[in-house]
Amino acid sequence: MNSLLSLTQEFxxxxAxxxxxxxxxxxxxxxHRRTYVGWLNSIGDVWIGYYDHVLGAYETFLIRSVLQQDDHANPSLYIDESGHITIFYSAHNGSKMYYRTTRLPEDLSxxxxxxxxxxxxxGHYGYTYPTPIYLSEEKRLYLFWRGGNFKPNFSVSTDLVHSEWSxxxxxxxxxxxxxxxRYASNGKDTIHFSCTDGHPNIEPYNSIYYARYREGAIYRADGSLIKQTTDLPLELSEIDKVFDGTSAQRNAWIWDIAEDEQGYPVIVYAIFESLEDHRYYYSRWNGAQWVTNxxxxxxxxxxQTPEGVHETEPYYSGGIILDHSDPSIVYVSREVQGTFEIExxxxxxxxxxxSSAPITVNSSTHQVRPFLTRGSQDGQALLFWMNGEYIHYTNYKTSIRFDIQKK
Structure with missing residues (x-):
């Protein structure tokens, strides 16, 4: 176990x-009182670690060597009610989706x-982007991913140990x-999701959509029934259009979704006035309509586009995420005098x-892709982000840094 250096805040x-x-x-x-975090390193190894909130110390563990040198292969985490930790991971469009579960609760070894x-x-697109969500009232784990058909897919498990999946x-x-x-849940009976038409590099105009799952059916934000899950899949024309990219003649890209204290959805996303002018937007259902600002x-x-090279990912904003315990708070990475800072x-x-407050200032390298720990209950949550050189999603030399946010 290692002590964290408070001056560097490097996990x-x-x-990446x-x-x-x-x-x-x-x-x-x-x-224990711990935050668990997973990541991929610069050669494609999958890692997990924890921060101990009592000891102020951390420890890291290698999960799989050289999965893929591509940041799309980062892992996602699920912790069951007894403290057993599961990590899901796949290569970018990988042929297999992997997962491992701890034999002992709270024990990464x-x-x-x-x-x-x-x-x-x-289809030939494999697996990408695992997102596990457990609904306690159903006693079922939903795993979402982009599948062989290049669309959002899911499977349901009632027994991870024996790999029983629908x-x-x-x-x-x-x-x-x-x-x-992107997905969010109250952890009990509801899964919210918000999506785009496609990739902004390909779609002429990308809109932002919303719907939710509850008790075997899909609903709009106003509670009107769309269809039973037995009648899936959905078409985008059936669900809420939160931002109309075609009418605005703009492209958008989804970043995060959360549920407020009334169970209403809150969505954040980027709208592109131009490739060099990204804007962060916030849409919130108020019980009667979507309010967007x-x-x-x-x-x-x-x-960091090399000189003379055409940038292939001009829609990669610094990033915005919601505080899922209080979605009136967001954390962003935005360009400040030529360098991306966390705010x-x-x-x-x-x-x-x-109103805003800085988390990082006067940085010499970019600070991007913030993520606020989910499920924090002890008055503080770890905010993580990437820092360093990032040329492409297969060529990056970044660290993961953190800051403790008081709740």
Whole structure:
């Protein structure tokens, strides 16, 4: 176990992640009070570690060597009610989805054998972006991923130990090449999701959509029934259009979704005025309608494009995420005088107006892709982000840094 250096706030000197496989970090209080976090290093090794909130110390563990040198292969985490930790991971469009579960609760040194998800849809796109969500009232674990058909898919398990999974099903099947999607849950009976038509590099205009799952059916934000899950997949025309990219003649990309204290959805996303003018937006259901406001400008893309090279990922904003325990708070990475910095923004009027406070200042390298630990209950949550050189999703030399946010 290592003591953290408060001056550097560095959790690992070699770590990265994409922003569509979540949760990347979870808090669990049992025998210990710890935050668990997973990442991928610069040669494609899968890692997990914990921060002990009592001891102020951390420890890291290698899960799999050289899965893939591609930050899309970052892992996601699930912790069951008894404290057993499961880590899910796959290569970018990988042929297999893997997972491992600890034999002992809260013990990262006790991971069992590597298992494989026995379900996927037809097609040659494999697996990407695992997102596990447990619903306690159903006593079932849902695993979402982008599947063989390049669409959002899911399978359900009632027994991880024996790798019992339902056949893969497609959540959304539409004309867009591949909807990008984010999920959130109350952990009991509801799963919210928000998605795009496809990738902004490909779609002429990307919109933002929303629906939710509850008790075997899919609903709009106003509670109106769309269809039973037995009638899946969905088409995008059936669900809420939160931002209309075609009418606005703009492209958008989803970043995060959460549930507020009333169970209403809150969504954050980027809208691109141009490739060099990204804006962060906030849409919140107020019980009657979607209310949308701009939070702040975000700058341009953050990858460090080599001179004379055409940037292939101009829609890679620095990043924005919600505080899932209080979605009136967001954490952003935005360009400040040429360098991307991490900031905390908050609203006291449901997103109409915003105030900000810096987390990082005067940085010499970019600070990007923040993620706030989910499930924190002891008055503090670890905010993680990437720091360093990032040329491409297969060429990065970044660390994972952190800051303790008081709740």
């Amino acid at each position: 690992t000197s070699d770590g 992640w994409c922003f569509f496989a979540d949760p990347r970090a979870l808090y669990y209080q049992g025998q 006790s991971f069992g054998a590597e298992m494989q998800l026995p379900a996927n849809t037809d 056949p893969a099903r497609t959540l959304i099947m539409d004309s867009g090449q591949r909807p990008y999607i 701009e939070i702040t400008s975000a700058g341009r893309w953050f990858p 905390r923004w908050s609203s006291s009027d449901l997103g109409v107006t915003w």
